[in-house]
Amino acid sequence: MLLSDDQNDYSKEGAINDALRPFPKADFERWGDKNWLSDVSNAWFDKEGINLDVQAMEISEYxxxxxxxxxxxxxxxxxxPGKYRTIYRRQLDELENRWFDLxxxxxxxxxxxxxxxxxxxxETTKIAVPF
Incomplete structure (x- = not known):
């Protein structure tokens, strides 16, 4: 890894990553689509968790x-949960893969x-050009 782990991510995704906690599965079914449940890790769900709309307001303030x-x-x-990669890390991964390909x-x-x-x-050198 070329990028230091202490690189801050000030993007919206970074803020969500820092603040989002598990939430009731019923919230996902209410706000999302039940067909998407297979796309979501069960680690996000906790019946005692804070509702998504409340978390959205908290993260908006943050x-x-x-x-x-x-x-x-x-x-x-x-x-x-815990697998988010910052935009900087994803860009660096792309560069490292491109380097390997080349x-x-x-x-x-x-x-x-x-x-x-x-x-x-x-050192930069100045070259006289005819134009």
Whole structure:
């Protein structure tokens, strides 16, 4: 992994990840679609949990933006508890995979730092052009 784990995610998904807790299964059935239950981890459900609409209001205050119940439903369909990957981590995974496709080996932190050092140590030269 090239990205530090302490990279903050200030996106709406990041706020939802930080604050969303298990909720009653009846809430999912009420606000979502029963056909989507197979897409959702049972770890999200707790009959004693806080209702989704209440959590949406709490997360909206925490995020300083509007977070809807529909967005919470989409989030729980996409992510299991504790498995969320920040947008930075997902982008980095794509770059690491692309690097492997191009060069045939995985890039590691030491190699990436040495490449970055080459760029930082290089000097820019001005070249006279005829136009």
């Amino acid at each position: 995020y300083n933006g509007d977070v809807t119940v529909d967005e919470l439903i989409e989030y729980v369909r996409a992510w299991k 060069f045939g080996f995985k890039v590691n932190k030491r190699y990436a730092e040495s490449l970055t050092g080459l760029i930082e140590d290089s």
